[in-house]
Amino acid sequence: MRLGVLDVGSNTVHLLVVDAHPGARPLPAHSHKAELRLAELLDDSGAISAKGVTRLVSVIKDVLQAAEDKGVEEVLPFATSAVREAANADAVLETVREQTGIELSVVTGDEEARLTFLAARRWFGWSAGKLRVLDIGGGSLEIAHGLDEIPDAAASLPLGAGRLTAGWLPDPVPDPEEVRALRRHVRAEIARTVGDFARLGAPDHTVATSKTFKQLARITGNPRVLTLDALREWVPKLAAMTPAQRAALPGVSASRAPQLLAGALVAEAALELFEAAEAELCPWALREGVILRRLDHLPTV
Incomplete structure (x- = not known):
């Protein structure tokens, strides 16, 4: 199957597309990156600014279009420290869900x-x-x-x-x-x-x-x-x-x-x-770990 990992990080929003099935090495098929630097888009209270949220939503929409264009069957979306530590993390996640349909999972x-x-x-x-x-x-x-x-x-x-x-x-x-x-x-x-x-x-x-x-x-x-x-x-x-x-x-x-x-x-x-x-x-890191964990939960036959 073709999987897409949507990684909302502190520096970039990165879509990694791989062809994968249980028991086999995931093969990279496409990579789509957008520089966002969420960690630099915080206001004085530690919240992601309105401008930052708007940019995040726009980038995610572009990434989802790229995933559709590449025939991705399932997108695994997650966010790391920039979102999980933001003072308005819950509101950001809700805005992303409402405007893109994506439920970002916040990785601890x-x-x-x-x-x-x-x-x-x-x-x-x-x-x-x-x-x-x-x-x-x-x-x-x-x-x-x-x-x-x-x-x-x-x-x-x-x-x-x-x-x-x-x-x-x-x-x-x-x-x-x-x-x-x-x-x-x-x-x-x-x-x-x-x-x-x-x-x-x-x-x-x-x-x-x-x-x-x-x-x-x-x-x-x-x-x-x-x-x-x-x-x-x-x-x-x-x-x-x-x-x-x-x-x-x-x-x-x-x-x-x-x-x-x-x-x-x-x-x-x-x-x-x-x-x-x-x-x-090591060329593999968090995104590959997310893919491997998902593959481990797929039926082998």
Whole structure:
């Protein structure tokens, strides 16, 4: 069957269309993205602005048309941190339902970590042993660890690259003290979770998903593995660059370039505090996890 996953994230609204059936690897058939940056469309009360809601509805309508054009049989719609943390989340969801017919399912941070872990486990297979999976989104950082398809521990922290950039690094080229302050904040937040994961023992593989990790791996010269040593070299370089200069780096898009420094600080802190010399990149993440969970509930005959 042809499935479409509608992901309303902090940075983008993304439709991923796959051809899939139980027991088989989902095959990508189409991808439709729209930059929305919901996390930047909040008013002073923390609510998504009227303009933001109008844009969200318009984008979802366009995405649904794309899904229809591609012959999608079922759309799996969900929203992550930007919507779930908005002060007017219920009203936004109701407006989307009334104007598009779509019932957005709000994924909790814990669910986000667990579904991303499921995708990584299926990608690497059982022989990979214990996995520790890290995912940096626009609004949050997800961490999960375990041996099976359901992680033994999972956490979601408010350390997304977009959120931190908006709140801590307002200038295109931040002041060094702003960078140091953000570095301290990120490390303090992650350090609170280290003990919970340390009790589970060291992983056999540290795995990284998400666009932020992929871009960092590309600029450090190895698209499959991000090493801590290489990341340490690049963090001060990124801090001294303008967004336009970052966008000129290999694999870095202009839309995400402003967020790359904050993402690098989170990635560096996570690898150091979890004592990982490197992270292996996984092309599957939350969207694939949603697809795999849906397929697991389909009849096999």
